[in-house]
Structure formats: structure tokens, C-alpha cells
Amino acid sequence: MKQLFIQDISKTYGKKKALDHITMELSPGVYGLLGPNGAGKSTLMNIIVGNHMPDSGSITYNGKDILGGKTFFRNVLGYMPQQQGLYSQFTGYRFLTYMAALKGIKRSETAQAIEHCVNMVNMKEHMGKRIGAYSGGMKQRLLIAQAVLNDPEILILDEPTAGLDPQERIRIRTMIANIAQEKIVILATHVVSDIEKIASEIILMKDGHVIAKDSPIHLGQQIGKTSVATLEDVYMYYFEDGGEQDADISK
Numbered sequence: 656m657k658q659l660f661i662q663d664i665s666k667t668y669g670k671k672k673a674l675d676h677i678t679m680e681l682s683p684g685v686y687g688l689l690g691p692n693g694a695g696k697s698t699l700m701n702i703i704v705g706n707h708m709p710d711s712g713s714i715t716y717n718g719k720d721i722l723g724g725k726t727f728f729r730n731v732l733g734y735m736p737q738q739q740g741l742y743s744q745f746t747g748y749r750f751l752t753y754m755a756a757l758k759g760i761k762r763s764e765t766a767q768a769i770e771h772c773v774n775m776v777n778m779k780e781h782m783g784k785r786i787g788a789y790s791g792g793m794k795q796r797l798l799i800a801q802a803v804l805n806d807p808e809i810l811i812l813d814e815p816t817a818g819l820d821p822q823e824r825i826r827i828r829t830m831i832a833n834i835a836q837e838k839i840v841i842l843a844t845h846v847v848s849d850i851e852k853i854a855s856e857i858i859l860m861k862d863g864h865v866i867a868k869d870s871p872i873h874l875g876q877q878i879g880k881t882s883v884a885t886l887e888d889v890y891m892y893y894f895e896d897g898g899e900q901d902a903d904i905s906k
């Protein structure tokens with residue numbers, strides 16, 4: 656049974672508590688990490704993928720420690736960072752070949768791995784073009800392709816639809832839902848519609864805290880008075896005026 660166990664993780668930058676005692680257990684499914692700017696989404700992802708160390712806490716995958724980026728974990732991990740410089744002179748194909756080498760995929764298996772993930776993101780006809788000539792959506796799809804090159808068990812996607820038009824958003828959303836089978840997928844966004852339909856669970860983060868974690872339907876039931884609220888309503892309830900935060904202050 657695949658299980659990612661995040662236990663009591665805290666991280667401070669200067670005086671800023673980016674993560675404050677985060678604990679969660681993740682089994683295969685799509686987790687939508689939802690929260691406003693600065694909530695701590697990217698920080699949590701950076702710690703899971705081994706780019707940053709937390710100040711305290713532990714993370715294990717199937718019972719084994721993964722903090723700091725262990726080789727066994729890297730082999731089953733796919734990551735698409737929020738900000739990424741792409742080699743604009745490279746063709747898409749060259750970029751993926753390069754990424755395959757970095758990920759330690761055998762040369763004899765590289766062509767097949769690339770073909771598989773390129774088909775997955777519908778980028779076959781663009782592989783010979785320079786990345787500099789790609790649209791924003793094509794770049795995002797190429798980044799998703801590199802994240803799934805090694806057929807990962809855990810897929811971490813930090814704002815995969817940032818800057819995309821609605822059509823491209825929907826394409827990418829569908830693509831992620833298809834890729835997600837049997838994997839632990841964590842997808843950070845502040846766009847509710849990116850995850851409303853595909854997430855099995857929503858993790859709401861604010862100021863370094865997890866303020867709710869449940870299926871979209873349960874979250875909707877908890878705040879809906881007469882009927883199930885939409886995830887957008889849930890977001891507004893927790894993050895905008897009139898939400899729980901204000902209600903507490905007025906007591």
C-alpha cells in the first residue's frame with residue numbers, strides 16, 4: 656500500500672512561519688492543495704520533493720524516511736515546479752531526452768518513455784520545435800510530460816495551469832485525471848475549477864496551516880445550509896470575508 660506520511664512539519668523563513676505543524680497521511684488519489692498566495696503550498700511541495708529541509712518533523716513514504724531527497728524516493732517521484740526556466744533553444748524532444756538522463760532512465764528505455772509521456776500530453780507533433788516557439792500551454796504540457804517520464808508513483812504539480820486560457824486549463828485537467836490512476840497526485844492551485852472535478856480530497860491551506868481536508872462533497876456539505884455548497888463557496892467561506900475567520904473575531 657502506497658502511503659506518504661507527513662508528520663508535524665514546520666518551516667520558518669526568518670520570522671515567517673511558512674509551515675506550522677503540518678500533518679497528513681496520503682494514499683493514492685488526487686489531492687487538491689488549495690489556498691491563497693503565501694499559504695505554504697510550494698514550501699510543502701519543495702520539502703516533499705527534497706529541495707528544502709523542514710525545521711522539524713518527518714516525512715516517510717511506505718515507512719521510509721524521504722527528507723532531503725532519497726534516491727529510492729526520487730525514482731518514484733515526478734515533480735513540476737511552479738517556476739521553471741526552460742531551455743528555449745532546445746527542442747521539446749531534446750529537453751525530454753535531457754530530463755530522462757537526469758532522472759537516470761536507461762538510454763535503451765528513453766525513446767519509449769518519451770513517446771509514452773508525449774502521447775499522454777498530446778505533444779507528439781511539437782517535439783521537433785524549439786521550446787522558445789511554444790505557447791504557454793505547450794510549455795506547461797511539456798513540463799507535465801517531464802514530470803511523468805519515469806511513470807512516478809507520486810506526482811507533485813505546482814500550479815500546472817498557471818497562465819493558461821480556459822480551454823487549455825480543461826485539457827490539462829483532463830490529462831491529469833487520466834494520468835492519476837493509482838498514483839498519489841498533489842496539485843497546488845488557487846483556481847477552484849482546476850480541481851473541483853478531479854480531486855478526491857481538497858486540502859485547504861492558509862498561513863502555514865491545514866484548515867480543512869476532505870472530499871469536495873463533504874466540504875460542501877459542511878458549509879452548505881440547505882444544499883451542498885460548491886467548492887467555490889467553500890473557498891469563499893474559508894478565505895474571504897464572511898467566513899469562519901470573521902465569525903470568530905466577532906465573538
Ligand SMILES: Nc1ncnc2c1ncn2[C@@H]1O[C@H](COP(=O)(O)OP(=O)(O)OP(=O)(O)O)[C@@H](O)[C@H]1O
Pocket residue numbers: 668671672673690691692693694695696697698699737845
Ligand atoms: N525561500 C524563501 N525565503 C523567504 N521566504 C519564503 C521563501 N519561500 C517561501 N517564503 C515565504 O513563505 C510563505 C509561503 O510561501 P509559499 O511559496 O510556500 O506559498 P504558496 O502557497 O505556494 O503561494 P503562491 O500561491 O503564491 O504560490 C510566504 O510568506 C513566502 O513569502
Ligand SMILES: [Mg+2]
Pocket residue numbers: 696697698737813843
Ligand atoms: Mg506556490
